[in-house]
Amino acid sequence: MIVVTGATGALNGATVEHLLQRKSADRIGVSARDVAKAQHFAERGVRVRQGSYDDPVALRDSFAGADQVLLVSSNDPAADVVGQHRTAIEAAAAAGARRILYTSQQSAVGSPYLPAAVHAATEAILADSGVAWTSLRYGFFGSLDQLLGPWRQTGVIARPADGPIPWTDRADLAEAAAVILAGDRSFDGPVTLSAPAVTLDDFARFLTELTGRPIKRIVVDDEQWVTEQMENGTPEFVARLTLTLFQATRSGYFAGQEPLLAELLGREPRSAADQVAGTLAT
Template sequence: MIVVTGATGTLNGATVEHLLRRLPADRIGVSARDVAKAQHFAERGVRVRPGSYDDPVALRDSFAGADQVLLVSANDPAADVVGQHRTAIEAAAAAGARRILYTSQHGAVGSAYPPAAIHAATEEILAGSGVAWTSLRYGFFGSLDQLLGPWRQTGVIAKPADGPIPWTDRADLAEAAAVILAGDRAFDGPVTLSAPAATLDDFAEAASELTGRTVERVVVEDEQWVTEQIANGTPEFVARLTLTMFQAARSGYFAGHNPLLAELLGREPRSAAEQLAS
């Protein structure tokens, strides 16, 4: 059995959908904090049990009988996220899982981007767990509107100086995870799953081609950008955390490309331009 956490969210929920296309439903389990939100899976024959990274007893029951457990990274900024990951890893090991998989991040080790430290620490815990493990180092994914700002209205992408970032389609990542989970090939340790990296200049060029009008890339000084974000209602800590992503990118921390994602998908992953057009 494969047990997936975070399946009521967009990313791992899509992974479960892809697993259902590859495996019988009775070989798939879901661990959810709110089982009511996973009812649509239960109705299709997926085993649904309650589980929280703050409740090791419930997690062990939720993971019982699992050959593989896919752990989604926690995202509560007020929580001890690394501690939560340790709890989940220990619960999976105690339940007898033969492999633990974890949704990590591209450039998890040695990055100047602070959230990467959480993934690096979690990978260390996995390495010491005594269980075979795979860290899925995903490329960046999420809302392009959040990344690029209101370019459709302004004709401008005004952000701090950046560098190449492997902005990757969430749907491609979910499908690749399902391919790994359902397949016979073992992936040990960290594996990078990302689309080719793109800069904001690349996005501006793609946006110009998409709309037929010039979309300009404007570089804003770091502190000016933070000040503008705060003035627009963004909490300062969020603005400064986002700034570190741009700073790390322009230092080359997210550069590079691994063809594994395309290999798993059997096609090229969606490019930055294709994602922008969707």
């Protein structure tokens, strides 16, 4: 059995959908904090059990019988996230899982991007768990407006100096995770799943071509940008955390491209330009 956490969210929920195309529903389980939100999976024959990274007893029950467990990284800003991950890893090991998979991030080790430290610490726990493990180091995904700022209103992408960033389609990552979980090939340790990297200059070009409106890229001094974000209501710690992303990209931490995502999908991953086009169409 394959048990997936975080399946009521967009990323791992899509992974379960892809698993259902490859495995019978009775071979798939979901561990959810709120089982009511996973009812649509239960109605299709997926085993749904309550589980929380803060409740090791419930987790062991939700992981029972699992050959593989896919752990989504915690997004609780008030929690001891590494501690939560340790609890989940230990619960999966105690439940007898033969392999633990974890949604990590490209360049998890050594990157100045602050969330990377959590992923690196989690990978270290996995390595010491005594269970075979795979860390799915995903390329970046999420809200383009969060990355680019209010370009629609201003006509400019005003951000700190940047470098290549592998903006990757979340749907592609979900599908690739399902291919790994359902396949016969073992992936040991960290594997990188990302689309080709692009810069904010590239995004400005994409937007100009797609909208017919000139969108400019303006480089803003780091501290000036943090100050402007705070003046617009962003908490300082959030602004400084985001700043470390730009600092990491311009230091080249995300410049490399790996072919594995395309190999797993059997096609090229959706490009950043295609993702921008899709965003504008919605």
